[in-house]
Amino acid sequence: MLKTFRDPAGTLELRADAAYRTVYPPHDAEILAFLDTPLAHRLVEEGSLVSSTVIQAPTPDQPLVLRHPRIPFVSYHWEWSPGMWLAAAKLTLSICADLLAVGYILKDATPSNILFVGTRPILVDVLSVAKVDPTTPIWFASGQFIRTFLLPLLASEKLGWPLQASITRRDGYEPEEIGRHLPFATRWSQPARSAVTLPLLLSGKRKSGPATAPKSPKVDAEAGTYILGKTIAGLRKQMELLTPKQHASTWSDYTETATHYTTAEQAEKQTFVSRVLGAVKPSRVLDIGSNTGTFSEIAAKSGAQVVALDTDQQAVDILFARLSQSPYAAAILPLHIDLSRPTPAVGWHNQENASFIDRAEAHFDFVLMLAVIHHLLLQSQIPLEHIAGLAAEITTSGLIIEWVPPTDEKFREVLRGRDAIYAHLTEEAFLAAFAPHFDIVQQVTLTNARILFHMKKRVILPSAGV
Known part of the structure; x- marks a missing residue:
């Protein structure tokens, strides 16, 4: 970078x-x-x-x-769930209010200044702190806050626009980009009224009148501090109106509602993972397809820092909310990432923000791929050899992967009658794809015929020179 x-x-x-x-x-x-x-x-x-x-x-x-x-693992706001977005915004405003009380303020306020340690947001840009001029009662970063924090979350909650689209919008949204898409009632309800509708009306009046240079009114210091404080408090209230509404989705209650696992099979699976991680004691674990976070928590209990990925934004958001109140709040970072279409590198020369693969490569000493391989194979059409190769790139040591046989009901569901095309996806082909990269340490076959493999990355010695 x-x-x-x-x-x-x-x-x-x-x-x-x-x-x-x-x-x-x-x-x-x-x-x-x-x-x-x-x-x-x-x-x-x-x-x-x-x-x-x-x-x-x-x-x-x-x-x-x-x-x-x-920070244990760098994430970007286009990988966050709505709850994480809101938590980052609240921290920004909270710190800004604290700074104002001692004569400072944030000169810029963007999600790029925030990272997460587990589910806890942290301000990492100390250069955004500056002395405040209390006689100028304008928080000059408020416009940036609205464009980069409030409007993207408003567009997500009211219009269904994906937060992931912010990867292409470094400076966020302008009010006119959102205003024309909002229903009439939404335009006149908060926070859209203050952040979108009124600015657009005022902008129209300014355009119709003579051009004048903007003025910064001067007031006494006490009044200026009060006005700045009210501005910050008002933005916090507007953000709270965008608190995400959580609802069940395909994967948000996967563990609780899965019919292809009996309670005994689920317990057997958890016991195997817990036993392996308890013995290995990895320090950094990547849980691919984390769903409700059951196995992320098992990894955290073993002492690891965990990054939990899922393609279901609602599942990530529910996991974030639950973990925020758990003993593992600082140990598990949930992210909305699809491993088959991982976050690319962006910015100037594609080097300002690293891709997910670059950040993950050799960062984790253990990877969990539980009940995920059939989705990569059948839905995303990723070849077995590529999946094995990526797992070997990411982990420096261990892997637990769940093989889902073609007879499994979930495999059949995702297969959608394409038996002839995917007839080659056998257990033998799976083992052959992973053999160049991993050795099998142990395995267990569950009563539903799924197989859990604990694998260790092979040490490939360089060939001797002639």
């Missing part, structure tokens, strides 16, 4: 051990002063703000350099 370059106040470079931020004058003195405040210490301690260590003090010849710890 490239060093960040969009903020003239400094750059950020990710390295294997940490993130290194260079801060240029005159912003360095302001940032150092903020980091020394009791508020900054409290935010770091509670996990709301990334910690910062000065490794190079500023001098006339060299800039300030800060060291930040690496």
Whole structure:
């Protein structure tokens, strides 16, 4: 990935051990002063703000350099569920309100400034903090907040537009892009009335009148601080009106409603996974097709940091909400990602935001692929050899994968009568595809004929030179 370059106040470079931020004058003195405040210490301690260590003090010849710890796994807002989006927005506004009370404010407010540690959002851009001018009662980042936080969630909740579309919209949405699609009643109800309809009406009046330079009114400091506080509180109320409505979906209650598993078979499967992970004790686990998060929690209980992927946004959102109140809130990161169409690299030179595969490659020492391979094979039409190769790219050590035989009711359901096309998908073909990459450590056949394989990645020694 490239060093960040969009903020003239400094750059950020990710390295294997940490993130290194260079801060240029005159912003360095302001940032150092903020980091020394009791508020900054409290935010770091509670996990709301990334910690910062000065490794190079500023001098006339060299800039300030800060060291930040690496977040366990970097995610982007186009991979978040609506609940995660809302949590990130609330944290942004909460920190902004706290900053205002001690003479600071956020100079920019975008989802790109937030990462997640498990289900807990954390502000990672310390350069977004700046001294506030309380005599100017305008939060200049409020427009950016509305465009990048509020309007995408409004479009998702009211119009069904996917949050994943934000991957192509770095600066979010403009009111006119959404306003023409909203039903009349929605336009005049909050938050659309304040964020879309009224701005469009005012914009029309400005266009019909003479052009004038925008003015920043000056007020006394106490009044300015009060107005800024009301602005932030108002945005929080508007965001809360977009609290996602959770409802059952195809995979959101999969574990509880699955008819192809008896209670005994489900218990047998959980026992096998728990026993393997308890013995191996991996540190970083990727759960592909996490559904309700049952096996993600088993992995977290073994002491691992877990990234839980699912293609069902509702399942991810329900899992996020449940985990937020669980002992594993900081251990499991649920993401809305389809492994058959993983997040691509985007940004300048495709190097500002890394692809999911680049972030995942050799990052995890264990991968779970439970009840997912038949979907990749039959729905996404990914060849067995490709699935095996990707699993080997992602894990540095272990894999538990569930083979679903062609006689299985779920296999038949996804097959949709295409028996002749997929007649080659046998257990023998499955084992042959994984054999170049993995050795089988142990396996168990459930009473429903599904087979759980614990595999270990093979160590491929380089061939000796002649």
